[in-house]
Amino acid sequence: QLLHQDRHSVPAMELKPARGEPGYFPGAQWGVAALWALSDCTAQNGATRLIPGSHLRSDVNLDMTLKRTEAQEQEVGWTPSEEDCILATMPRGSVLLYPSATVHGASANQTESVRDVCLFAYSPAWVRQEENLFLTTPPKVAAKLPQVVQELLGYSLHGQVLGMVDVNGDMGDPQDLLKEFSPSTATFAKRAALPVLSRQTLSANAELLRSTCEHIGFFYLVDHGLEEKLLRAQNALRKFFLQPDEVKAKVGTSTSRVFPQHSRGWVANETLDPSRQGVLDLKESLEVGLERPEEEDPQKRPFRGPNNWPSELPELKEEFMAAVNALHELSLEVASALEVCLEVEPGTFVKKCDDPMVLCRGLHYYTPLGGDTPDEAALGCSAHTDYGLISLLHQTAKGLQVLHAEDNVWMDVDPLPGSLVVNLGDLMQRWTNGRFKSTVHRVLPPEPGQRRQCIGFFLDANFDAVIEPLPRCIPPGEALKYPAIQAGQHKLAKFKVQSGSELDDQSAEFFRRTVEAPKGASVGGA
Numbered sequence: 001q002l003l004h005q006d007r008h009s010v011p012a013m014e015l016k017p018a019r020g021e022p023g024y025f026p027g028a029q030w031g032v033a034a035l036w037a038l039s040d041c042t043a044q045n046g047a048t049r050l051i052p053g054s055h056l057r058s059d060v061n062l063d064m065t066l067k068r069t070e071a072q073e074q075e076v077g078w079t080p081s082e083e084d085c086i087l088a089t090m091p092r093g094s095v096l097l098y099p100s101a102t103v104h105g106a107s108a109n110q111t112e113s114v115r116d117v118c119l120f121a122y123s124p125a126w127v128r129q130e131e132n133l134f135l136t137t138p139p140k141v142a143a144k145l146p147q148v149v150q151e152l153l154g155y156s157l158h159g160q161v162l163g164m165v166d167v168n169g170d171m172g173d174p175q176d177l178l179k180e181f182s183p184s185t186a187t188f189a190k191r192a193a194l195p196v197l198s199r200q201t202l203s204a205n206a207e208l209l210r211s212t213c214e215h216i217g218f219f220y221l222v223d224h225g226l227e228e229k230l231l232r233a234q235n236a237l238r239k240f241f242l243q244p245d246e247v248k249a250k251v252g253t254s255t256s257r258v259f260p261q262h263s264r265g266w267v268a269n270e271t272l273d274p275s276r277q278g279v280l281d282l283k284e285s286l287e288v289g290l291e292r293p294e295e296e297d298p299q300k301r302p303f304r305g306p307n308n309w310p311s312e313l314p315e316l317k318e319e320f321m322a323a324v325n326a327l328h329e330l331s332l333e334v335a336s337a338l339e340v341c342l343e344v345e346p347g348t349f350v351k352k353c354d355d356p357m358v359l360c361r362g363l364h365y366y367t368p369l370g371g372d373t374p375d376e377a378a379l380g381c382s383a384h385t386d387y388g389l390i391s392l393l394h395q396t397a398k399g400l401q402v403l404h405a406e407d408n409v410w411m412d413v414d415p416l417p418g419s420l421v422v423n424l425g426d427l428m429q430r431w432t433n434g435r436f437k438s439t440v441h442r443v444l445p446p447e448p449g450q451r452r453q454c455i456g457f458f459l460d461a462n463f464d465a466v467i468e469p470l471p472r473c474i475p476p477g478e479a480l481k482y483p484a485i486q487a488g489q490h491k492l493a494k495f496k497v498q499s500g501s502e503l504d505d506q507s508a509e510f511f512r513r514t515v516e517a518p519k520g521a522s523v524g525g526a
Contacts, residue, residue: 206341217437233323251308258305259298273382327457357460381443386425388460433469463488
């Protein structure tokens with residue numbers, strides 16, 4: 001059931017709404033409700049208010065209203081008050097689970113933003129339902145529900161067939177409803193966050209992973225287990241970025257022993273969008289790769305070699321590289337999951353990444369000197385697509401925006417606690433003949449006085465790997481969209497432009513979507 005709320009649609013509600021009053025909930029059922037936030041639900045914008053434990057009280061009716069008479073309230077000795085309630089705020093993309101018979105309701109919307117959610121209600125089949133409100137969900141569908149939902153309902157323990165409740169009629173298969181909110185729809189693009197996937201079940205959720213990669217190429221990854229390492233790395237990087245420029249310059253790209261030099265060391269000035277050359281991004285970065293011995297001739301083996309580390313911060317190498325190595329391992333797991341969802345031979349991607357070109361960037365975004373508000377043209381990171389296969393991002397503040405290709409609008413991708421943002425790069429798009437998307441994205445500058453720090457990990461294939469569209473990704477009768485290309489030459493061509501070179505015929509095609517991306521302020525998001 002889709003629920004939409006703006007500031008005019010739901011007035012402030014009482015804790016005990018009677019039948020016909022705002023906030024009255026007809027047809028409440030025993031079971032579990034799952035509320036999926038398609039927009040941010042804040043304290044001022046429709047967060048769910050609920051009374052914990054109220055589903056177990058004998059004085060709460062099945063229709064979610066409380067007994068109304070004073071005599072009844074005196075009899076049970078409980079009059080609900082504001083102190084009984086908790087406010088469940090929800091970031092976009094999160095899911096709130098609660099017993100369906102819990103007394104609850106949406107807070108009044110006091111902002112100009114919308115509050116969009118999708119409500120799923122799961123009930124045991126043996127509960128007597130009101131007329132036209134119940135259907136039996138097939139066991140094959142019930143088995144696909146999250147394990148926590150199955151256990152809360154007793155499905156996995158007792159084999160009960162699950163039902164779903166919809167006050168507007170038969171909802172049908174919940175999987176079909178989910179498909180209506182695939183990343184390809186305008187509703188998703190404008191009001192919802194990215195899909196949320198778990199590292200623990202990434203391959204098992206092959207259908208959702210495949211749909212996400214085909215339509216937007218971005219998703220949140222939770223349960224990744226790297227939070228502690230990432231936080232230590234972020235703290236070490238913060239100390240580095242707070243050093244004077246003359247200290248950071250000691251490990252600048254000019255001191256790099258890797259080719260191209262721009263792939264290692266401190267980068268003070270950069271513009272990723274070639275149409276904005278001369279307009280610098282408002283960021284600095286520390287570039288590292290996998291630690292390798294120095295090459296006799298770095299130009300013969302690009303993107304390989306040692307990193308540069310400041311002697312003033314001896315802990316930086318240990319903390320940052322611990323995160324880099326863990327992210328590298330995770331990126332290969334993601335690659336394996338992509339093999340599963342494409343139903344290609346195991347190792348199709350991973351085997352061409354056994355000696356990969358890896359880049360990891362510690363990134364610090366800042367406001368201009370003096371703390372002035374950046375003008376509309378200023379960007380923390382100009383529009384671009386990532387060059388390689390798989391990117392992993394740990395972000396500490398909002399600012400990331402993704403360009404939704406079908407609507408050509410920028411969608412805010414704010415941090416989701418405990419998550420990484422995963423996206424696909426240009427080489428993966430070529431490898432899948434355009435089936436998987438490498439999506440244009442950018443970063444807005446932080447507000448004056450604020451800082452945004454990120455760790456971006458980028459997995460590329462082996463330098464000599466030849467990447468050509470997989471036969472499985474070429475429908476019968478359709479031609480190849482991309483010719484075969486050597487992974488290393490592809491990356492060098494993009495790095496050359498990133499370093500300030502003019503576009504040539506080949507690189508112009510590589511950067512075409514970046515150059516054509518809208519330059520204005522954010523128009524998407526919720």
